[in-house]
Amino acid sequence: MARQTERRIWNKAAECMDREQLRELQSERLRAVVQREYENVPMYRERMQAKGLTPFDIRTVDDLRYLPFTEKTDLRDQYPYGLFAAPRQEIVRIQGSSGTTGKPIVAGYTARDIENWSEMVARAVTAAGGTNESIIQVTYGYGLFTGGLGLHQGASKVGAQVIPMSSGNTARQLMMMEDLGTNILCCTPSYALFLGETLRENGVNPKERLQMKAGIFGAEPWTEEMRQRIEELFEIDALDIYGLTEIAGPGVAFECLEKHGMHVNEDHVIPEIIDPVTEEPLPYGSKGELVFTTITKEGMPMLRYRTHDICQLDATPCACGRTFVRMARITGRTDDMLIIRGVNVFPSQIESVLVNVKGVAPHYMLVVDRVNATDQLEVQVEVTEEAFSDTVSGMERLTREIQEKLKSVIGLSARIKLVAPKTIPRSEGKAKRIVDNRKL
Ligand SMILES: [Zn+2]
Numbered sequence: 001m002a003r004q005t006e007r008r009i010w011n012k013a014a015e016c017m018d019r020e021q022l023r024e025l026q027s028e029r030l031r032a033v034v035q036r037e038y039e040n041v042p043m044y045r046e047r048m049q050a051k052g053l054t055p056f057d058i059r060t061v062d063d064l065r066y067l068p069f070t071e072k073t074d075l076r077d078q079y080p081y082g083l084f085a086a087p088r089q090e091i092v093r094i095q096g097s098s099g100t101t102g103k104p105i106v107a108g109y110t111a112r113d114i115e116n117w118s119e120m121v122a123r124a125v126t127a128a129g130g131t132n133e134s135i136i137q138v139t140y141g142y143g144l145f146t147g148g149l150g151l152h153q154g155a156s157k158v159g160a161q162v163i164p165m166s167s168g169n170t171a172r173q174l175m176m177m178e179d180l181g182t183n184i185l186c187c188t189p190s191y192a193l194f195l196g197e198t199l200r201e202n203g204v205n206p207k208e209r210l211q212m213k214a215g216i217f218g219a220e221p222w223t224e225e226m227r228q229r230i231e232e233l234f235e236i237d238a239l240d241i242y243g244l245t246e247i248a249g250p251g252v253a254f255e256c257l258e259k260h261g262m263h264v265n266e267d268h269v270i271p272e273i274i275d276p277v278t279e280e281p282l283p284y285g286s287k288g289e290l291v292f293t294t295i296t297k298e299g300m301p302m303l304r305y306r307t308h309d310i311c312q313l314d315a316t317p318c319a320c321g322r323t324f325v326r327m328a329r330i331t332g333r334t335d336d337m338l339i340i341r342g343v344n345v346f347p348s349q350i351e352s353v354l355v356n357v358k359g360v361a362p363h364y365m366l367v368v369d370r371v372n373a374t375d376q377l378e379v380q381v382e383v384t385e386e387a388f389s390d391t392v393s394g395m396e397r398l399t400r401e402i403q404e405k406l407k408s409v410i411g412l413s414a415r416i417k418l419v420a421p422k423t424i425p426r427s428e429g430k431a432k433r434i435v436d437n438r439k440l
Contacts, residue, residue: 007257007320010126010158011119014267015322019315022323026270027060029295034058034067037301040085043078044068044303061270064293065281070305075105075246084108086298096144097245104144107245108299114153116296117248120265121154124254127263127320128214128239130184132159135211137177139187139195140219141167146249147219151186154251160184167191170198178204181211189222189230189238193362194426196233206235216241218250221330221348225355226362227259242327246305247292253327258319261326268296271327272304273313276334284315289334290327308334310346338368338434340375345410347433350379353405359387359398363424370438377414379406385421 009015035055037044047068058067075083084091092111096104109117130136136155140147148166155162163180165173173195177185185192192215199206206212212234218241230238242262243250252269253262264271269292273282276289290311294301312328332346347366355362360381367378387398399416406414
């Protein structure tokens with residue numbers, strides 16, 4: 001449901017570039033970044049040498065496929081400075097995210113990297129209708145996490161009035177939103193949903209008391225149904241944004257008001273889709289693992305960084321006029337994917353079923369266990385206040401309905417446990433939805 005009609009583009013020259021011209025620009029930038037890595041980062045030099053490659057072998061984007069991959073474990077192994085490709089005096093910022101072990105993942109930025117990152121986010125903010133007239137509330141955490149500062153910088157670049165709320169304190173968030181007249185909210189979709197529910201519980205009619213127009217929600221996967229819920233709660237356009245610390249932060253890709261995939265900022269990063277098992281590149285339209293190569297980064301460029309996010313790329317023209325390819329919603333992670341009795345299950349599939357069942361709230365927890373050598377999936381779902389006061393047979397009916405719908409989507413029988421309203425822990429950051437008790 002498009003609520004805004006005016007479509008603005010921050011940087012037409014870049015965002016609507018002819019694709020042939022873009023390819024040339026990408027190839028030129030790719031040659032430069034490969035050279036930079038080869039000269040400054042021993043890990044990349046050694047990996048290229050092991051493949052018999054010199055920087056001169058990489059001439060165009062078609063040669064990307066010969067380059068070595070980068071994994072998150074490489075960032076951990078090279079922690080903290082091993083992958084930095086710029087001298088210490090040029091690094092002006094460190095950002096980070098939690099790693100797989102105790103140490104965080106850190107990324108270094110030069111002044112130009114910060115400038116380019118802000119540019120990418122400014123495009124996302126503009127696509128959501130943001131201008132120098134806008135009031136933008138940033139509810140992502142500030143700190144090492146890229147969400148807060150990332151959105152802050154992009155919103156500042158377009159000249160908006162930024163409210164750096166950071167995460168948490170729901171009552172205060174809603175008060176500031178109303179008092180200051182926030183137009184655009186930036187936070188995780190699960191927190192947006194929680195804010196919206198709280199708003200409605202407080203009896204606030206957003207049309208009367210808020211000035212909200214749009215939301216830019218990211219840092220965790222969400223579904224089309226969740227978008228609709230958030231849009232209804234706030235009466236706004238809810239747009240997706242994608243990014244990761246290893247590549248820049250939020251703004252690597254962003255949605256336009258068409259809401260049909262996120263445009264990848266291809267003048268700064270080159271996306272690929274690969275088969276996660278064979279590691280071969282796949283054509284546009286195929287579902288596979290998303291891989292990024294940064295082509296303007298100086299501080300810590302990445303060659304073929306494996307995101308482990310499952311996604312598709314769409315190169316068909318978008319009605320908004322931007323020519324950058326669009327990435328679909330992330331449908332799961334290669335490493336988040338649950339394999340239950342041999343079946344691949346993504347939490348997003350389960351969510352898409354639950355949001356379509358009347359009587360349950362889109363808050364759930366998946367508990368996997370192994371009983372008598374057989375995997376068991378238990379889906380704990382919150383019922384709504386209304387359904388909670390229903391009769392026992394009403395609850396049984398609801399349980400059966402969820403069971404049947406789930407089975408038709410994931411192909412597995414799951415135990416459904418209905419739980420009381422507001423008993424599943426709410427997150428103010430990334431929602432934790434899986435408890436895997438199997439000892440594999
Ligand atoms: Zn578009």
